[in-house]
Amino acid sequence: MGLSPPPHRIALLFNANKKFDRDVITGVGQYIKSTRSEWDLYLEEDFRTRVQGIEHWHGDGIIADFGDPQVAQALSQSAMPVVAVGGSYADASLYPQHIPYIATDNAKLVQLGYRHLIDQGLSNFAYYGLPPASDIAWAAERENAYRQELQADELAITIFRGQSTSASDWYNASEQLVEWLQGLPKPVGILCVTDARARQVVQACQLARIPVPEQVAVVGIDNDALTKVLMRIPLTSVIHGAVGIGRTAAHLLQQVLCGANHSQTRIVVPPAGINIQSSSRYQPLRSPLVMRARHYIRQYGCLGVKAEQVAEYVGVSRTALDEHFRRELKRTVHQALLQHKLEHATKLLTSSSLRLADIAVSCGFTSLQYMYAVFRREYNLTPKQFQAQQCSPEFTDSDGNSAWLS
Numbered sequence: 001m002g003l004s005p006p007p008h009r010i011a012l013l014f015n016a017n018k019k020f021d022r023d024v025i026t027g028v029g030q031y032i033k034s035t036r037s038e039w040d041l042y043l044e045e046d047f048r049t050r051v052q053g054i055e056h057w058h059g060d061g062i063i064a065d066f067g068d069p070q071v072a073q074a075l076s077q078s079a080m081p082v083v084a085v086g087g088s089y090a091d092a093s094l095y096p097q098h099i100p101y102i103a104t105d106n107a108k109l110v111q112l113g114y115r116h117l118i119d120q121g122l123s124n125f126a127y128y129g130l131p132p133a134s135d136i137a138w139a140a141e142r143e144n145a146y147r148q149e150l151q152a153d154e155l156a157i158t159i160f161r162g163q164s165t166s167a168s169d170w171y172n173a174s175e176q177l178v179e180w181l182q183g184l185p186k187p188v189g190i191l192c193v194t195d196a197r198a199r200q201v202v203q204a205c206q207l208a209r210i211p212v213p214e215q216v217a218v219v220g221i222d223n224d225a226l227t228k229v230l231m232r233i234p235l236t237s238v239i240h241g242a243v244g245i246g247r248t249a250a251h252l253l254q255q256v257l258c259g260a261n262h263s264q265t266r267i268v269v270p271p272a273g274i275n276i277q278s279s280s281r282y283q284p285l286r287s288p289l290v291m292r293a294r295h296y297i298r299q300y301g302c303l304g305v306k307a308e309q310v311a312e313y314v315g316v317s318r319t320a321l322d323e324h325f326r327r328e329l330k331r332t333v334h335q336a337l338l339q340h341k342l343e344h345a346t347k348l349l350t351s352s353s354l355r356l357a358d359i360a361v362s363c364g365f366t367s368l369q370y371m372y373a374v375f376r377r378e379y380n381l382t383p384k385q386f387q388a389q390q391c392s393p394e395f396t397d398s399d400g401n402s403a404w405l406s
Contacts, residue, residue, distance in 0.1 A: 007038035008257055011057060013064035013071050014085075016043070019195075019224040020104070020242050021065055024085055027246020028063060037254050051075070061257055063249050066096055069135055075099075081256045083249045087138030088268045090145075094137070100262040102249045104240050106138055108270045110145040110191065113219040113238045116274055117189030120217055120282040124188040125150060126158040128177075128197050133164075139193050142221070146191060158184065162200075177204040186215040187282060195220035195227040195237050202233055202279060211295035217282040223275050232299040234277035241269040287324045289314050293333065301340035302364040307333040338374060341365060345375075349387040356383055 012028060014021035025043070032039055042059065044050055051074040054062075059080065066072040066084035075082050076096060084096050088103040095101050117125060127146045130139040143159060150157050160180045163173040181204055184190075192198035198220030205212045212218060212233055220227070223237040248269065252262050278298055285291050296313045297305075310333050311318040322332045329336065345363045348354055357368045365371040375383050 004038075007040040008061060009042065009059035010039045010253070011042040011054070011059055011062045011064075013051065013054070013062060013075075014043075015065065015068070019222050019226070020240055023240060023242030024063075024065075024246040024249070027243040027248075028250045029246075030243065031247045031250035031254075035254070037250070061253050063246075063253055066099075066101070067135075067138055072096060081253060083253045083256070083262075085245055085249055087141055089137075089141060092266075095266060098263045100252050100256070100265040101267070102245045102252070103266070103268045104138075104242060104245060105268045105270045106141040107145040107148075109221050109238050109240070110142050111149060112271050112274050113191045113221060114146065114149050116219060116236070116276065116280060117191065117217060117282075120189065120213075120280060121284065122187060122189040122217060122282055124158075124185045125155060126160065126184055126188055126190045128190055128192045128201055129159060129161045130193055130197070131161050131164055142193050162197075165200075174200075174204060174207065177201070178208045181205060181210060181216060182208055184216075186210075187213075187217065187284075188215070189217045189219070189280070189282070192218065192220045195222040195224040195235060198235055198237070198279070199227050199231055202231060202235070206232075206299065209292065209295075211291040212298070213278065213280055213282045214285055214291035214294060218279040219274075233279050236275065236277045236280035238274050239272040241272045244272070245269045285328050287328050289316060289321060289324045290328045293321060293325070294336070297337060297340050301337050302344050302362065304364045304366070305337070307337060310337070338378075342374065342378060345371065345383070346386065349383060350390045359383070 012025055014025055016022050016025060031037070042057070051071055054074055055078070061081040062075065062078070063083045063085065064071050064075055065086060067086040072084070076099070082099050084099050084101045086101065086103055088106045089095060090107070114125070127143065129143045130136055132140065147157055147159070162177055163169050165173060177200060181201070190201055192201060198218050201216070201218050202212055205216050210216050218235065220235050220237040223239040228235060248267055252265060256262055292314050293310050296310055308318050311321040314321055318333065325331060325333050325336060331339070341363045345359055348359045348362065354362070360368045360371040363371070365374070372382055375381060375386060379386055381389070
C-alpha cells in the first residue's frame with residue numbers, strides 16, 4: 001500500500017480579531033471537515049495579519065483578506081495559488097486582476113438593513129459611516145450603496161461619518177454624535193456601517209435621552225456577538241454570508257491545487273439574513289412619556305426596577321404614567337415591565353443552556369417561583385413546558401439568535 005500524499009500547506013491571512021474574518025475562517029474549517037481535503041493550516045497565533053516575509057513561506061496556497069491593502073499588495077504578484085476575499089465593488093475594475101475573488105455583497109447588506117427600516121413604517125432615514133481611509137474601501141462602498149437606495153426612492157440623504165475612535169478623541173466624538181442625533185428629524189431610522197458604529201449611536205441616544213427605537217431606530221451590520229454583550233438594548237443587525245464565503249474560497253483553492261484555472265472568477269455572496277431585535281422595532285407612539293419610559297425599561301427592565309422607578313425617571317407620578325400607558329399600549333407600567341421580562345426569558349429558554357433559576361435572576365424576577373407563576377398566568381404553561389413546545393425559528397444564526405431571512 002502506497003503512502004498518502006502529504007497535506008497541502010495553506011496559509012490563512014486574516015485578522016481573526018474581526019468578526020467577518022473569523023466567520024470566513026470558520027467557513028474554511030467547515031469545508032475541510034466536510035471533504036477529504038488534507039490541509040495543514042498556517043494562521044498567526046495572535047490572530048493578527050502579518051505579510052512581512054510571506055514571499056519566503058514554503059507552502060502550496062493562500063486564502064487572504066484583500067480588504068487589507070498591505071495583504072493585497074504583497075500577494076498581487078504571488079507565484080503561489082491565491083484566493084482573495086473581501087468586499088464587493090460597484091466598479092468591477094477595482095477587483096484584483098488574475099486572482100479568484102470571493103466578496104461579501106455590500107449593496108445587498110445595505111439594502112436589507114434599509115428595507116427593514118422601511119418595513120417599520122419610518123419615513124426619515126440616516127446613515128452613520130466611517131471617515132474615509134484607504135484600508136476600509138468596503139465602508140465607502142456601503143455608504144455609496146445607501147446613497148443610491150435613497151436617491152432611487154427620492155428621499156433626502158443624511159450621512160454622518162463622525163471621527164475615528166481613539167481614547168483621546170472619544171469625548172469629542174461622542175459630543176458630535178449626540179449633536180447630530182439631536183438635529184435629525186424624528187422618528188428616524190439609522191443604518192450603521194458596522195455594529196460597532198451602531199453601538200455608538202445607541203450609547204449617544206442614552207446620553208441624550210433619545211428613546212430607542214421610538215425616536216431613533218438603529219440597525220447595524222455584522223451580527224457581532226461581542227457588540228451584543230456590550231449593549232443593554234438588543235441590536236438589530238444584518239448577517240454577513242461570511243461563513244459561506246470561507247467555504248467557497250476553500251473550494252476554489254482546492255480546485256486550483258488540482259489544476260483548475262479560476263484566475264477570472266468573481267463570486268459575490270449575499271447576506272445570510274437579518275437578526276431583528278428591539279433596537280429597530282419602531283412602534284408609533286404619541287406620548288413622549290411612554291417613549292421615555294419604554295426606553296428606560298429596555299435598558300433596566302431586567303435589573304429588578306419597579307414601576308415607581310420608571311415613573312421617577314420620566315418625571316411624573318406612577319398614576320399619571322399608568323394612564324398614559326393605558327391610552328397608548330392598553331397596559332400598565334407594571335404589566336409592561338413584566339412583558340419585557342417575559343420576552344427576555346422566552347429568548348433565553350429557547351437559545352441558551354442556562355438553568356431556570358439563572359434565567360429567572362437574569363430576567364429580573366424576584367424568584368424562580370414568581371417566574372413560574374407569571375408563565376402560568378400568561379401562557380398557561382410552566383417555563384419548562386414552554387421551552388419544550390417551541391418550534392425551530394425560521395432562521396438561526398451561529399450564535400443561536402432567531403433571524404428573518406431576506
